[in-house]
Amino acid sequence: MFELTIAWRHITSSPRMMIFSVLSVALAVMVIAAMMGLMEGYRVEIISSTVENSPHLTVEPKEGEDYIHLYRTLSGMIWNYSGVEAVSPRLKGMAAAKYRDQVKGVSIIGVDPLLEDPLLGVQNDLISGNFKDLALKRHSAIVGIKLAEDLKLKTGDEFYLIRKGVSLKVTPAGYIQTGTGADESLVYLPLKTAQRLMGAGDVVSEIGVRTSDLYAAPAIASGLNLNSRYRTKSWQDRSRDLLNLLDTQKVVMHLFYLLVFVIAGFGVVNTMIMAISRRTREIGILMAMGANRESIVKIFVAESLILGPPSAIVGCLLAYAVAKLIEAFPVEVPSEVYVVSRMSVILSPEIFAYAVAFALLVDLAAGLYPAYKASRMDPVEAIASV
Amino acid sequence: MSIIVTKKLRKVFGNGVELLALNDIDLTIEEGEFLSITGPSGSGKSTLLNMLGLLDKPSGGEIWLKGKDVSRASSRERSHLRNRELGFIFQYHHLLPEFTALENVMIPQLIAGVDRKAARDRSRELLQEVGLDERLDHKPSELSGGQSQRVAVARALANRPSIVIGDEPTGNLDTKSSEMVYELLRKLNQEINQTFILVTHDMNMAKKTDRILRLVDGKIVSEMKREGEEFVEHL
Numbered sequence: 001m002f003e004l005t006i007a008w009r010h011i012t013s014s015p016r017m018m019i020f021s022v023l024s025v026a027l028a029v030m031v032i033a034a035m036m037g038l039m040e041g042y043r044v045e046i047i048s049s050t051v052e053n054s055p056h057l058t059v060e061p062k063e064g065e066d067y068i069h070l071y072r073t074l075s076g077m078i079w080n081y082s083g084v085e086a087v088s089p090r091l092k093g094m095a096a097a098k099y100r101d102q103v104k105g106v107s108i109i110g111v112d113p114l115l116e117d118p119l120l121g122v123q124n125d126l127i128s129g130n131f132k133d134l135a136l137k138r139h140s141a142i143v144g145i146k147l148a149e150d151l152k153l154k155t156g157d158e159f160y161l162i163r164k165g166v167s168l169k170v171t172p173a174g175y176i177q178t179g180t181g182a183d184e185s186l187v188y189l190p191l192k193t194a195q196r197l198m199g200a201g202d203v204v205s206e207i208g209v210r211t212s213d214l215y216a217a218p219a220i221a222s223g224l225n226l227n228s229r230y231r232t233k234s235w236q237d238r239s240r241d242l243l244n245l246l247d248t249q250k251v252v253m254h255l256f257y258l259l260v261f262v263i264a265g266f267g268v269v270n271t272m273i274m275a276i277s278r279r280t281r282e283i284g285i286l287m288a289m290g291a292n293r294e295s296i297v298k299i300f301v302a303e304s305l306i307l308g309p310p311s312a313i314v315g316c317l318l319a320y321a322v323a324k325l326i327e328a329f330p331v332e333v334p335s336e337v338y339v340v341s342r343m344s345v346i347l348s349p350e351i352f353a354y355a356v357a358f359a360l361l362v363d364l365a366a367g368l369y370p371a372y373k374a375s376r377m378d379p380v381e382a383i384a385s386v
Numbered sequence: 387m388s389i390i391v392t393k394k395l396r397k398v399f400g401n402g403v404e405l406l407a408l409n410d411i412d413l414t415i416e417e418g419e420f421l422s423i424t425g426p427s428g429s430g431k432s433t434l435l436n437m438l439g440l441l442d443k444p445s446g447g448e449i450w451l452k453g454k455d456v457s458r459a460s461s462r463e464r465s466h467l468r469n470r471e472l473g474f475i476f477q478y479h480h481l482l483p484e485f486t487a488l489e490n491v492m493i494p495q496l497i498a499g500v501d502r503k504a505a506r507d508r509s510r511e512l513l514q515e516v517g518l519d520e521r522l523d524h525k526p527s528e529l530s531g532g533q534s535q536r537v538a539v540a541r542a543l544a545n546r547p548s549i550v551i552g553d554e555p556t557g558n559l560d561t562k563s564s565e566m567v568y569e570l571l572r573k574l575n576q577e578i579n580q581t582f583i584l585v586t587h588d589m590n591m592a593k594k595t596d597r598i599l600r601l602v603d604g605k606i607v608s609e610m611k612r613e614g615e616e617f618v619e620h621l
Contacts, residue, residue, distance in 0.1 A: 289541075
């Protein structure tokens with residue numbers, strides 16, 4: 001195809017012009033791939049850190065009741081579902097923690113550590129002590145690290161948990177750091193101890209369930225909801241707002257990406273228009289030699305398309321470099337606002353494919369207008385132009 | 387069959403103020419003719435050439451090329467005919483600057499879909515014919531004016547056109563190079579019976595052709611034909 005020959009020769013004979021064109025698209029690819037990676041990293045971090053600290057499924061008491069009484073039977077029922085990896089009955093409540101003259105409101109969770117650990121991997125977040133001690137010592141507790149600091153607890157010191165006239169003395173068996181706001185108020189207790197504190201008998205307030213596949217949870221939730229009057233919520237149900245936010249964010253980001261590519265596209269259009277106006281006479285001569293309008297369009301579209309792959313490759317390389325740079329920076333983000341505490345960039349192959357496809361599309365679209373204008377030139381005028 | 391016949395050929399320019407560039411031109415050109423068109427500036431010489439070269443469409447009248455009416459041919463048809471039947475030599479060589487002499491002569495052939503190797507071989511032959519076989523791989527920037535113009539001649543001949551059209555082909559050259567180019571065209575006309583239509587304002591050059599048409603204000607006012615070394619008025 002002679003059009004390709006001519007297009008190729010045009011490019012190799014004016015490298016400087018083409019480099020600018022390549023760069024403008026490459027930069028767009030870089031920005032977009034890096035942004036997409038950042039967004040993906042944020043999304044994955046936010047989900048995993050939220051999920052890490054909550055069960056995939058939560059079974060709550062029947063309508064109108066405060067507690068689950070038959071939790072052992074219910075646990076048995078839950079284990080029947082395939083994909084269930086952990087089931088932990090939990091008693092939650094609010095109490096006051098008192099140490100010397102410090103008093104703070106706390107959230108207590110009464111659990112059987114042997115059941116709770118598989119649910120949330122609590123031991124991993126412990127910075128001292130052994131979670132399983134809760135099973136051995138009736139009056140032990142695992143205390144959130146910030147709570148411990150606020151109360152000015154020292155190792156081995158006992159403190160009081162007080163609620164509605166019930167007062168219990170507990171000894172910290174270890175400290176926990178989840179990296180979330182829970183560290184300021186969390187106290188893990190053995191289930192029986194928590195039941196004493198709450199004074200409602202042998203009950204739990206919920207059953208937490210872990211599934212092998214996070215995304216299978218909604219199906220199991222539906223099953224449980226159909227078969228019992230206990231109300232089961234999946235992680236997705238409870239995080240509806242968060243998921244909606246992430247989705248909205250995705251849409252907004254796509255608009256941003258479009259804008260970035262449009263801007264890059266203008267760079268390409270500009271370069272092509274300049275390249276074509278420099279070659280006006282040449283186009284006239286080609287027409288005089290018998291190249292028809294279609295061929296002229298083909299030549300210039302080919303020129304912009306040939307630049308697609310190099311732009312894409314350079315863009316992807318730059319994106320990779322930028323990603324590494326962002327990750328190298330230890331950024332302190334307030335955990336209440338961003339939920340996550342570090343910035344990660346996840347550049348999946350999909351992201352690269354997306355960016356490359358866009359680069360080619362932009363080059364094609366940007367090349368079409370100038371190529372069309374070139375083909376509409378009047379050969380006589382074109383030849384006569386200087 | 388005459389190669390070109392025009393009947394009452396007209397060309398009007400401009401929307402507001404109309405300019406009648408060609409005014410009912412009747413012309414017949416036979417195969418193998420070596421003719422020139424002269425006239426003052428603005429006489430319509432270039433316009434007539436653009437008509438004959440199918441670079442532009444007439445406003446009225448007819449053009450017949452090898453027995454076919456091409457007056458209202460579509461843009462695509464005209465491109466096709468330009469590629470196969472016509473060759474052009476412009477005042478400035480107008481070679482493609484990024485391509486070598488050899489490649490420049492190949493391009494019209496590639497447009498015609500000729501196989502690359504065949505195109506290369508023919509280009510080599512043509513460049514030899516015009517005396518440039520030492521300069522095949524030179525780019526236009528590495529050639530003199532006269533040499534570039536000779537490459538342009540070779541290029542014009544690439545697809546064995548019925549007619550070669552030249553618009554002031556030596557206008558940009560010194561006397562010596564001009565002579566050389568005209569001798570070359572003369573030689574081609576004699577050797578391969580190539581039809582040439584040349585526009586020139588230089589009467590010395592015109593006198594090297596066999597038939598001189600003089601255009602004034604869009605009309606043919608005189609015609610001279612060669613008889614031996616002399617020119618005789620024909621009307």
